[in-house]
Amino acid sequence: MSALYDIVHNLDEQVPYELSKQIEVLSMVLFCISKLQRQAQYAYGQAEANRKRAFAHAFRSAEGSAAVREAIAETATTDFRYIESASEAELIEWKSAFYAMQELINAKKQTLHVLNRELGFGNGVGR
Numbered sequence: 001m002s003a004l005y006d007i008v009h010n011l012d013e014q015v016p017y018e019l020s021k022q023i024e025v026l027s028m029v030l031f032c033i034s035k036l037q038r039q040a041q042y043a044y045g046q047a048e049a050n051r052k053r054a055f056a057h058a059f060r061s062a063e064g065s066a067a068v069r070e071a072i073a074e075t076a077t078t079d080f081r082y083i084e085s086a087s088e089a090e091l092i093e094w095k096s097a098f099y100a101m102q103e104l105i106n107a108k109k110q111t112l113h114v115l116n117r118e119l120g121f122g123n124g125v126g127r
Contacts, residue, residue, distance in 0.1 A: 007021075016119065033098045040093075058077060
């Protein structure tokens, strides 16, 4: 993705063609982010499933009342909760990056529209 960002930073957004190229490249970045988001979603789901599996095993293996068994299972799955929490945080990070990139692309599209109008394109002039 850093190579794509380098391309974007080397383009002049005051030139309509280069701005449209920026939008195109940023769309590729958005695609990469979406793949990373899917991977994070999968990792989070796996972490949650592992925690639930460990909880069920610890609960079944423990002795005592339901409340005691639940407390034992909760304690036994603390490390799994940390892993699940870290996975969820990464997922939220990628979701945020995805939405932020969408907004950036939309802002650049609006800028392109305004720039084209200022240059006389889009209203019949210059065609």
